[in-house]
Amino acid sequence: MEKTLTLSAITEKEVELFRKATLTETAGFPLTFATRFRELEFALLTDLKVDIQQLLHTDQSYVYHASLKVGDVPEITTRIKENREKRGMQFVVLETLVKSEGELKVTSEAQMVIRLKQGEAP
Amino acid sequence: MSWVEGQNIKEIKKGPLSADLLKLYGSSALDPNPIHLDPEFAKAAGYPSVIAHGMLSMAFLAEAIRTNFPIEEYTVEKFSSRFRKVTFPGDVLTTKGRIKKTEGDSLHVSLSIENQAGETTTQGEALIRSVRCVTP
Numbered sequence: 001m002e003k004t005l006t007l008s009a010i011t012e013k014e015v016e017l018f019r020k021a022t023l024t025e026t027a028g029f030p031l032t033f034a035t036r037f038r039e040l041e042f043a044l045l046t047d048l049k050v051d052i053q054q055l056l057h058t059d060q061s062y063v064y065h066a067s068l069k070v071g072d073v074p075e076i077t078t079r080i081k082e083n084r085e086k087r088g089m090q091f092v093v094l095e096t097l098v099k100s101e102g103e104l105k106v107t108s109e110a111q112m113v114i115r116l117k118q119g120e121a122p
Numbered sequence: 123m124s125w126v127e128g129q130n131i132k133e134i135k136k137g138p139l140s141a142d143l144l145k146l147y148g149s150s151a152l153d154p155n156p157i158h159l160d161p162e163f164a165k166a167a168g169y170p171s172v173i174a175h176g177m178l179s180m181a182f183l184a185e186a187i188r189t190n191f192p193i194e195e196y197t198v199e200k201f202s203s204r205f206r207k208v209t210f211p212g213d214v215l216t217t218k219g220r221i222k223k224t225e226g227d228s229l230h231v232s233l234s235i236e237n238q239a240g241e242t243t244t245q246g247e248a249l250i251r252s253v254r255c256v257t258p
Contacts, residue, residue, distance in 0.1 A: 014150070021143070021150035022181035023136055028193035031184035031201055035177045036152045052155060053167045057176045061202035 001047065002079040003040040009073045029068055034098055034106045035060075040078035041094045041110060048083070048092065050114050059111035065104045072100035081109070090114040125229055129221045131190040136182045137214035139174050144211065147178050169208065176205035179215065179244040183233050186217035191229075191250050199228075200249040207243040214238045227252045 010033075018030050045055070068074075075098075082093035091113055098106040144158050156163040157173055164172045180203040187198060209215065215235050223230040233246035 017146075017150045021147040022178065022185070023143075024181065024185050024188075026185055026188035026192065028188055030181065031187065031198055032177060032181045035180075036150075039152070042154065053157065053163065055155075056208075057205060059202070059204050060177065060180055061200070063200050064198055 001044060002077060003043060004075070004077045005040055007037065007039075007074045007076065010068065010070050012070050015070060031062070031064075033068060034062060034096075034108050037074055037076045037096060037098055037108070038110070040076055041096065044078060044080055044094060045092065045112065048080075050090070050092070050112070054115040056113050057110060058113045059109075061109045063107040065106065068098070068100070068105050072105070074105075075099045075102075085116065088116050090116055125221045125224060127221055127224055131186065131219035131221070131231065133216055133218055134182070134186050134189055135214060135216045136185075138212050139178075139209065139215070141172060141211045144172060144174055144178070147175055151175065151177060153177070169210075171210055174209040174211070174213070176203070176244070179203070179205065179209060179235055180246070182215055182217055182235060183244065183246045183248075186219055186233065187231070187248055187250065190219065191231075195252060195254050196229075196250050197253050198248055198250050201246070202248075203233075203244055203246040205244055207237075207241055209237060209243050213243075215243065222247075 018033055076096055078094055078096040081095045084091050094110045096108040148158050153175055157167055158175050161172055217235050219231055219233045221229055222232045229250045231248045234242050235244040237243050
């Protein structure tokens with residue numbers, strides 16, 4: 001299962017707000033800014049009928065191929081890389097490729113854990 | 123600055139976190155999950171209050187990276203986090219880090235965050251490369 005979407009261009013205002021919200025004082029484009037490009041992750045999780053109340057984001061990784069910058073127009077492609085169940089938990093790994101003008105900028109991988117029955121948080 | 127294996131990087135402290143910060147982060151990061159914003163939703167999920175976004179902790183680790191490895195001198199090639207324990211409004215988070223391995227121009231850095239109780243809430247790793255020009 002895979003979805004693709006072109007987003008609006010990254011603005012200076014969005015970057016500044018993100019820096020403020022993450023208490024960032026250092027220079028440079030925020031390393032976790034690509035978290036804004038998770039729209040298709042949420043769409044795929046909805047397709048899987050995941051109970052969002054039982055969902056935890058447990059792991060996140062980024063591989064940086066080229067720097068994102070203000071003015072880039074992100075084209076995102078998200079796919080379900082893994083979807084398995086183990087001991088009452090569902091593990092979903094979502095991979096997102098972020099490109100701008102065809103150039104791969106960032107590969108993101110997020111693991112979600114969903115409790116399938118009542119119990120303690122993972 | 124030259125780094126050696128086993129060397130600790132500078133710590134940074136963030137917090138206490140507030141519900142208002144979580145709201146600001148949720149809107150700036152486009153994260154719609156009400157577990158970070160709605161106390162009733164969070165309680166129904168089994169938490170005493172709203173929980174902070176794991177990605178906010180990862181952003182704090184990013185700030186620790188850039189504090190120690192400024193953009194003028196280093197590029198970050200890979201960066202990962204594992205969110206081990208949830209954090210709440212009121213928590214004070216301290217980042218820690220250590221040079222795990224040096225390899226030519228590259229540094230493998232292990233990272234973590236501790237809360238005010240000394241519990242590890244987040245672990246991370248980064249692959250960082252020095253981009254300093256060496257003049258003969």
